[in-house]
Amino acid sequence: MEDFAFSNTSQQQITTCIDDLYMWLVVEVMKKGKVHKRTKKQANWTNWVKRWCVLTPQYLRYYGTDAKVSTRVPKKAESNQKGEFTFTKNTKLESLEGYSGVMKNFQGRFRLANVPVLEMEIAVDDENEKRAWLSDLKEIIQCLRDNTTPVQKLLKERHLKSMAARENKDGLNKQVEDIESALIKTKLRAERQSKKQVFDDTSTKVVKPLTTEKPKTKIQPKRPSLEKESEEKIKAMFMKIDANGNGLLDKNEFANFLKGLGLNMSEKESNLIFKSVDTNKSEQITFEQFKNYFCLYIMDETETAECVNAMRKAFLEADRDGSGTLNFREFTEFVWEKNRSARMTKILKSFANITTDEISFNDFEKLVSGSGAEVLVPILEEEIEQGTDSSLDDFEGRLQKVYKDTEADELATYIRQRWDKFATFRRAGQTGSVVMTGGHGMVADIVPGEYSLIDLACFSDLPPLVPKHAVVKDTQWLSSTISGKSGKIIFPLEYDKQVPIEQATSELLRYYGCSFADSQQEKISLLFRHGIQDFTYENGYLEKYVTATNGGAGVEKHDFSHLDCPLSEDSGFFILAKFMDNGEFHITAFRLPVRHTLYVPGGVIHCNDYLKGTWRTMLSDETDIDHVHLTHVVEEGQEEKFRFQFT
Known part of the structure; x- marks a missing residue:
């Protein structure tokens, strides 16, 4: 595969190759073939029937024998699938002697069992075929116990061999472990050329001070940590965006906020940023998500805005159908178009730890800093070096300006207005005297999100209770x-x-x-x-x-x-x-x-x-x-x- 040249290959051949690789890497079809099977029901065995079986790390699916004419796994809706056997860590596999009956004679036979749910015997034509099935089945069950898949295991083994060979050759481990270290030289080059324009009041260019020091340790993701004043300013920003005051940001509110910043973003660009903040894919942004995003990408000076914007541009370009996610084909075609020098095995290695058919932008970020660094980093370096202006480039700068222009006491003003009906609450008794009033101010403003009950119920403004003693x-x-x-x-x-x-x-x-x-x-x-x-x-x-x-x-x-x-x-x-x-x-x-x-x-x-x-x-x-x-x-x-x- 490494020596295979795609330059003289037709588009149809490339498409066929990608389809086959998709079947192996994503669907993970390990074996297909015609077998005879029977199932144990209520202590009795059914008759032997001929089935076309497809083996994956999760299931053994069996179809009517006419399904074998297809080169791919039939979809359930369009095939005559008869059933499936689901593998677990406790699945039992047993090799049996050949079967000899009045009507049937088989040389190779074995048993699969998920006791007490299902027991099944499978027979094939000869011992060699039986050994091939047993080998794949044993590997599947062992991988389930090791919490991996056969393809992931194979790619990991190849990766370790490749790394060992490289270390023996020059004693260096060139694997990129983190996006900051991978792009630091490009960031410096971009800063030196002053191609990054920062939005400020005077609309002048600001050249950041250069440093040639390399990070001494790997940069670890930071947990957001804010002083009270900073958190109040961020919450005040959040309240400005939250037009209906329900404590959540929907896509329309977020898009209107972007327009208010003077950013002429497309719907596709706006949705990508929205999904970057909406980490749990609920179609709504909580204050906690907004705060975390702000800490990681706006206030954290160790984070490079160039890198984030370059990743967003690359993701948008790769997302051909505009679905907001990338499938295996979109990812492969994008990398191949942008980086012709990338070997196919490296592209495939990028997907070694991906367990879903579609990847989000957050998954894409992890690929850049992990298994996909070797093929994606050169693409992002070129994107940063070109320094093309876009709405995505300006987003962080303008958001930071809004933060600087926001005063912490704006939050208190907003909360007073939001809960004014409670603060001015009065109830009068039959004689007209006031019998119930609201407090002088709200104790706390709680926006939607996930909380620990202990954080909500233990009021820090009250002194601790002391028992009689x-x-x-x-x-x-x-x-x-x-x-x-x-x-x-x-x-x-x-x-x-x-x-x-x-x-x-x-x-x-x-x-x-x-x-x-x-x-x-x-x-x-x-x-x-x-x-x-x-x-x-x-x-x-x-x-x-x-x-x-x-x-x-x-x-x-x-x-x-x-x-x-x-x-x-x-x-x-x-x-x-x-x-x-x-x-x-x-x-x-x-x-x-x-x-x-x-x-x-x-x-x-x-x-x-x-x-x-x-x-x-x-x-x-x-x-x-x-x-x-x-x-x-x-x-x-x-x-x-x-x-x-x-x-």
Whole structure:
């Protein structure tokens, strides 16, 4: 393929070649042929039937035998497809002995099974044909387990061999890893020639300072990070574009904004920029998407606007049918027209990691900085060097000017106007007196998008809630030096043994570093193996076991985490405590609502001596427990054990 010359090849031959390559690389047809098959139904096997089978990494599809006249895979709507077998990581493949029956005799036979869903036997004419089928089927199942495909595996192996040969030859790895490093010399050349015109108030050319320093490390994509003032300015811009005030930008609003910038863009160009911002393809732009785009392409000075614009121009030119995506043929024909020196194997390698039939502009960007760099970068270099003016070139510059002209306090003005009916809200009672009013201003303006509930519900302008708690000074925690034995915690003479009771809420539990676990809970890291078990605390647990058998009530801490969920209404009290920086010891007795699961991280001081009923608990036996008995000073030099009283 590498030595194949296309210069003397007809358009029809090139089209046929591309079709065949498409079938192999995209549809990934690995094998086609006539076989005999039978299927197991309710413990009985069907009769042998002749079928035309097409094998891909996902399916074995079988058709009526007249389908074989086509050189391509028949579409289901136009063929007599009889069924398909779907491969999974758990698909079983078994080689069988030849089949000999009254009417049928086969030399090669094997079995495919997705137990208990489907079992199928396939027979071919001879052992050689059987070995060929088994080889491809084994590779498919192994690739599924490795989360790849046979074609991707082959291209990767060829790529590794090519890289190894290149390194042996000159000791250099010339693969382009990032678009910035690939185009830096072209960017400097373009800047030196001052071909990039920046839109500003005076319409004069601005020549950026040149630097010949090469980046010392690979530039990694940045996560957008903004100061509050910058974010408010971007949001104020967003609100200006959002004509109907619903917190989302549609294509018409975005196109009108581009016209307002003085950009005479075609619908195709406008849609391409819109899709660049609309990363989830919802046909609407959220504020979060707008902000992310602004940070990456407008405010991030390490990002080259020339590169982005060159990619947009190339993508628009390659998109022959104006669909907003590129298929395999459009991509191949575009690269071949622009870069005749590119070998076909390099063009094919560009698609090694593409798993869909159509690629978006975001996919195209990834190709430029990844597997498609060798064939696409020369095209983009030429595009930048030509320095042709277009609306796409001016977009970033004009957007940045709008940002500079926007004041942060414009957002506050907009929000006041947007929510004025709430701020001026009044309700009067029967006598005319005001019984309900709106606040002096909106606490927050929430635009459509995806949020963490904790970010919405934990209001940063409010002080944290503090649960009722006992404050004990001069408390001493004395851990035992013998494994399995309890130490003691010594309370001073003036402590009255009283602990206040609180109804547990997430805000109050947070005081002790705990929380309720729910579907919105962030992920946690467990350092040890844990088990979850139901434990029932019978009547008399505190008196008959804790006090009489276990040496008295206490508190404990350990490195493993707890989950504690009461399964009955009367569940007793769960004790949480902590030492403060000033040496004070704070204690609270919490009542937990039924079926609310308390998460207690490792290291938190707690106690379950006062629980009742059945609790579902997660715990571990892989670390020691630092348990201490409650000890009270009754007089100078004398101590006695006690248990908490609740108020």
